[in-house]
Amino acid sequence: MESHESLKSYKNRLDDALDNRFLREAMDKFAVAYRASRENAFAGMDVADLIQQVADIKAAAIADSKALLDQFIRKAKAHGVHVHLADRAEDANRIIGEIAQKSGSKKIVKSKSMTAEEIHLNRWLENLGLEVTETDLGEWIVQLRKEGPSHMVMPAIHLSRFQVADLFSDVTGRDQDAEIDRLVKVARKELREKFVEADMGITGANYALADTGTIGIATNEGNARLVTTLPKVHVALVGIDKLLPTLADALTVNRILPKNATGQAITSYVTWITGPSECTTTPSGKREMHIVFLDNGRKKIAADPVFSQVLQCVRCGACANVCPVYRMVGGHQMGHIYIGAIGLITTYFFHGMENAKNLVQNCTNCGACKAVCAGGIDLPHLIKEIHARIQDEAGHPLQSLLLGKVLKSRKLFHSLLRTAHLAQKPLLDKKERPYLRHLPMIFSPDHNFRRLPAIADVPFRDRFEKLHQPAKNPGFTIALFSGCVQDFVYPEHLEAAMKGFAQHNINVTFPMGQSCCGLPAVSMGEKSAARDVALQNLDAVYLDGVDYIVTLCASCASHLKHGVPKLLKDYAPEKAAAFADKVIPYSVFMNDIVGIESDVSDGANAGRKTAFHSPCHLCRGLGVHNTPHELIEKSGNQYVPTEEEETCCGFGGSFSTTFPAVSNEILTRKLDDVTESGADLLVTECPGCVLQLRGGAAKQGRKFTVCHLSELLYPRSDP
Amino acid sequence: MVNTTIGSSKDDLAAVFTQKASLVSAFVHDVKDRTGAMDKTLELLAQKLPLDPQVASEKKIDSSVRILAAPNLDNDGFQQLSDRCRAFPHIHLIRDGLRDFPGGIDMGVTTADFGIAETGTLVINSNYEQTRLATMLCEVHVAILAVSDIRETALSMNEELETLVRQKGSYTAFVTGASRTADIERVLAIGVHGPLELHIILVEEK
Structure with a gap:
C-alpha cells in the first residue's frame, strides 16, 4: 500500500473487494456467527460492568505509565532481562x-x-x-x-x-x-x-x-x-x-x-x-x-486529553468484527496495519496522515464498534476527531468547506434548499411521492443506486402555523426539533406526528431559529461549523415551559443529546446539558411519556406484517430497543423480527455519497434481510434511513414499502 | 447453559471444571487415586495411534514403540509409573532429554498445579524446561489434577497464581483444551503446534 494513495484509487480497491465473492460470503457469515458466539461467551455475565472495569484499569495504567515502566524495568533487570x-x-x-x-x-x-x-x-x-x-x-x-x-x-x-x-x-x-x-x-x-x-x-x-x-x-x-x-x-x-x-x-x-x-x-x-x-x-x-x-x-497519545483512551485498546479486533464496512470490503481496505475502527484511528498516529486520510472517511458512524469495544473506547467519536484533525492539517476539501460555511448560516442554508427545490423541477418524476428522475450533475452515476427524493414544495416550517392547534390545558408542552431532512424533504413525517400531538392534547412549539442539528458537519470533519450550529440551536430553542424537545430523527436526537454537550464542553456546558436533558426521540415520547394506547390506527392500515429498521443512533446512540416494536403492535400491525434489525442501513450521511458502492452493498444486505422476513412494511425512525431504505427498495423493486413510525401511527386519511 | 454462579463445594467445582473443559474438547476422566491415574495413563497410551513424526529422524524408530515422557512427577510417582511400564516393553519411558525428540513424542504426562473451574483451565508450573517440552512436543498430553486443587476463577486464586508467577525464571502456563486454530475460513481445527489431544485425569484423593 503506497502512502500517497488518492481517494479515487482507494475507491477502486474498495470496488475490487466488493466484487470478491468469496470475501463477501466469508465476511457475511463471520459477521452473523460472531454475534452469536460472542453473546454465548458472555452469557450470564454483566458485560457492561466488565468493560467498565477494563476501561478503568487501562485508563489508570495509561495515566501512570511512566511509573509502571520504571517499576517493570527494575523488576525485569533484577530477573536478568x-x-x-x-x-x-x-x-x-x-x-x-x-x-x-x-x-x-x-x-x-x-x-x-x-x-x-x-x-x-x-x-x-x-x-x-x-x-x-x-x-x-x-x-x-x-x-x-x-x-x-x-x-x-x-x-x-x-x-x-x-x-x-x-x-x-x-x-x-x-x-x-x-x-x-x-x-x-x-x-x-x-x-x-x-x-x-x-x-x-x-x-x-x-x-x-x-x-x-x-x-x-x-x-x-x-x-x-x-x-x-x-x-x-x-x-x-x-x-x-x-x-x-x-x-x-x-x-x-x-x-x-x-x-x-x-x-x-x-x-x-x-x-x-x-x-x-x-x-x-x-x-x-x-x-x-x-x-x-x-x-x-x-506517549503523545497518552498525554492527549481527547485521544488517550485509544490506548485502552486490548487488540481483540471486535471493532472490525461488527463493522458493516469491514464486512463488505475486508481488512486490507479497512486499515493500514491495524484493522477496523481502532485501525482508522491508530493509522494516523503510527503511520501518518497520508495513510489515514482516506480510511477515516470510510465509517458510517453507526456505533457498532463502540457498543462492543472491550476497552470502552468511543471509537466513532475519535474517528470523526481524526477526520477533523486531518482536514485542519491538510486543508479542507471544497465540498466540506462549503458545507461548513453554508451550515454556519441558517438563512443561507435554508434559502439554498429553497433554490434547489426550484432547480430540481425539470428532473422530477410526476408521481404522487416525487423522486428525482435524474440526478443533478454534481452526483456521479454511481450514486444512482437508490432513488433520491425531491425537496418538498413547501417545507414544514412554512406549514407549521396552519397545522398548529393550540391545546387547552395541555398535558405537555414540547419543542419540535425537525432536523433539515424532515423540514425540507419529508415534512409529511412531521405532519403525521402533528395529528397525534393534537389528538393527545399536546402543546407544540416550533422554534423558527432552529437549524441543522450539526451532525453532517461533524461527519464531514467540520468541527468548528458543528459547534457554531450547536450554539445557534441552543439560542433558538427556549427551554422555559418546555417539557421535552421531541425529534423524529434519531440521528438528530442522538447528536443533540450526546454530541452537542461534547462539542460545547468548553463553550456553554451548562446550557448544553440543560438542552440535552430535554431531548427525547419520538417513539419514547409517544410510548413511554404520552402513553398512547392501541387505538391509534383505523382498520384500513392495520394487520400488516411490519419489520423495524432500528436506526444506529436510536438503538446504540440512545439505547432504545423495544419501544418501537410496542408502537408497531399498538398501531394494529404485527411486528416481525428481522435477523439484523440493528445493523446499519449504509446511509451514514456523507458516507453514502463518498462511498456509494459500499453504501449500496450494505443497503442491499439490509433489504434482503427484510425480504426474508416476509414483511409487507418496513418502518424506521430516522429520515436518513427512510431516504436510504425507501430509495433502495424503489430502485430494486422490493415488494415492501418503507415509512416513518409517525406515518404508521397516524396515516394520512385521504391519499 | 449451566448456571454461571459456581458452587463452592468440591464436587460442584469438579463438575463445572469437567463441563467447561469438555466444551473445549478436553477429555476428562475421574479416578480415585494416583494408582488409578497411572492405570488410566497407560490405558490411553495403549489406545494411541503411532506417532506422526514432524521432523525426519536419522534413526528409524520402530513403529510399535511408544515414547512416554513424565518430567514433573515426583520420585515416588515416577517410580510407580516406571514399575508399571516394565510390563510393556514397547513403552519407552523418559524423564528428561526431550530436546532429542523434536519430531514429537507420543505422550507427555504431567501433574497440574491447579484447575480453574470457570474456564476448564489447567495451571502448570512449567519453569522446568522438560515439563514445557513434554507438554508442547507430545501428541497427547495427559494432565493429572487433584480435585482439591480446583479453584473457582483465576481471580479468586490470585494469590496462589502470584506466588507461581513471582518467582524469578517462572514460566507459568494456563492450558485450556488442546492447541487449536480457526485461521482458515474460521473453521475450528484441533492440534496445531501443540498437542492434538488433551486428557485430564481428575484424582479424588490427593
Whole structure:
C-alpha cells in the first residue's frame, strides 16, 4: 500500500473487494456467527460492568505509565532481562537487529505480534540477511503471500481454503488437498523444523506486569510456547500501552479479551514469563531474554486529553468484527496495519496522515464498534476527531468547506434548499411521492443506486402555523426539533406526528431559529461549523415551559443529546446539558411519556406484517430497543423480527455519497434481510434511513414499502 | 447453559471444571487415586495411534514403540509409573532429554498445579524446561489434577497464581483444551503446534 494513495484509487480497491465473492460470503457469515458466539461467551455475565472495569484499569495504567515502566524495568533487570526502550519504529527495528547480530542468530521464529507488524520488523530483519518465519498459521500464510494481515486476530480471514491449498502446494512442492484439517497439519510439519533450527524467538505480549516484571501472552496454536522455549534467545516487543500494575489486572482484562475476540471463554494458552527461563542449550542454563518497549507515538497519545483512551485498546479486533464496512470490503481496505475502527484511528498516529486520510472517511458512524469495544473506547467519536484533525492539517476539501460555511448560516442554508427545490423541477418524476428522475450533475452515476427524493414544495416550517392547534390545558408542552431532512424533504413525517400531538392534547412549539442539528458537519470533519450550529440551536430553542424537545430523527436526537454537550464542553456546558436533558426521540415520547394506547390506527392500515429498521443512533446512540416494536403492535400491525434489525442501513450521511458502492452493498444486505422476513412494511425512525431504505427498495423493486413510525401511527386519511 | 454462579463445594467445582473443559474438547476422566491415574495413563497410551513424526529422524524408530515422557512427577510417582511400564516393553519411558525428540513424542504426562473451574483451565508450573517440552512436543498430553486443587476463577486464586508467577525464571502456563486454530475460513481445527489431544485425569484423593 503506497502512502500517497488518492481517494479515487482507494475507491477502486474498495470496488475490487466488493466484487470478491468469496470475501463477501466469508465476511457475511463471520459477521452473523460472531454475534452469536460472542453473546454465548458472555452469557450470564454483566458485560457492561466488565468493560467498565477494563476501561478503568487501562485508563489508570495509561495515566501512570511512566511509573509502571520504571517499576517493570527494575523488576525485569533484577530477573536478568535486558530491557530496551525504543522511541520510534526504526529504533525498535535497529535494537532487535543488533540483538540478532550480537547473539549470532541467523534464523528467527516469530509468534503473532501486531506491534511487530506496526514497525515492519520482518522487512528490517530480512534486509539484514536474517531468515524470519512467522509461526502463527494465519500470519505464516500472509507472510508466504507477501501480504499484511487482514484482521488483528485472524490474519488470513480474507482467503479461502483453496487459496491456502494452492499456496501450500507451492511451498511443499506437493499437491495439497483443500481440506482444512490436512492444511493445518501441513503447517504443523513445515514449521516444526523452523522451530527446531531457530536461534532466536520473537513474540509480542498482551500484558506487561509491573509488579512482578512478567509478560503475559495469549495464544491458541501453541506456537508462542515453542518460540519462547526452543531458541536460545527470546525477544519480546511490547508497546508501552501493555503495561498493567498487577497480575489481577491482567486476569481481569483477560476475562473479556478472548470472548470479545473469538467468542472463546479463554485462549488455549496463556503464558506468563518472569525473566529468563531454563534453557538447557546455553552455557548459563538460562535463555537470553530481551524486552523492547516501544513508544512510537504512544506517549503523545497518552498525554492527549481527547485521544488517550485509544490506548485502552486490548487488540481483540471486535471493532472490525461488527463493522458493516469491514464486512463488505475486508481488512486490507479497512486499515493500514491495524484493522477496523481502532485501525482508522491508530493509522494516523503510527503511520501518518497520508495513510489515514482516506480510511477515516470510510465509517458510517453507526456505533457498532463502540457498543462492543472491550476497552470502552468511543471509537466513532475519535474517528470523526481524526477526520477533523486531518482536514485542519491538510486543508479542507471544497465540498466540506462549503458545507461548513453554508451550515454556519441558517438563512443561507435554508434559502439554498429553497433554490434547489426550484432547480430540481425539470428532473422530477410526476408521481404522487416525487423522486428525482435524474440526478443533478454534481452526483456521479454511481450514486444512482437508490432513488433520491425531491425537496418538498413547501417545507414544514412554512406549514407549521396552519397545522398548529393550540391545546387547552395541555398535558405537555414540547419543542419540535425537525432536523433539515424532515423540514425540507419529508415534512409529511412531521405532519403525521402533528395529528397525534393534537389528538393527545399536546402543546407544540416550533422554534423558527432552529437549524441543522450539526451532525453532517461533524461527519464531514467540520468541527468548528458543528459547534457554531450547536450554539445557534441552543439560542433558538427556549427551554422555559418546555417539557421535552421531541425529534423524529434519531440521528438528530442522538447528536443533540450526546454530541452537542461534547462539542460545547468548553463553550456553554451548562446550557448544553440543560438542552440535552430535554431531548427525547419520538417513539419514547409517544410510548413511554404520552402513553398512547392501541387505538391509534383505523382498520384500513392495520394487520400488516411490519419489520423495524432500528436506526444506529436510536438503538446504540440512545439505547432504545423495544419501544418501537410496542408502537408497531399498538398501531394494529404485527411486528416481525428481522435477523439484523440493528445493523446499519449504509446511509451514514456523507458516507453514502463518498462511498456509494459500499453504501449500496450494505443497503442491499439490509433489504434482503427484510425480504426474508416476509414483511409487507418496513418502518424506521430516522429520515436518513427512510431516504436510504425507501430509495433502495424503489430502485430494486422490493415488494415492501418503507415509512416513518409517525406515518404508521397516524396515516394520512385521504391519499 | 449451566448456571454461571459456581458452587463452592468440591464436587460442584469438579463438575463445572469437567463441563467447561469438555466444551473445549478436553477429555476428562475421574479416578480415585494416583494408582488409578497411572492405570488410566497407560490405558490411553495403549489406545494411541503411532506417532506422526514432524521432523525426519536419522534413526528409524520402530513403529510399535511408544515414547512416554513424565518430567514433573515426583520420585515416588515416577517410580510407580516406571514399575508399571516394565510390563510393556514397547513403552519407552523418559524423564528428561526431550530436546532429542523434536519430531514429537507420543505422550507427555504431567501433574497440574491447579484447575480453574470457570474456564476448564489447567495451571502448570512449567519453569522446568522438560515439563514445557513434554507438554508442547507430545501428541497427547495427559494432565493429572487433584480435585482439591480446583479453584473457582483465576481471580479468586490470585494469590496462589502470584506466588507461581513471582518467582524469578517462572514460566507459568494456563492450558485450556488442546492447541487449536480457526485461521482458515474460521473453521475450528484441533492440534496445531501443540498437542492434538488433551486428557485430564481428575484424582479424588490427593
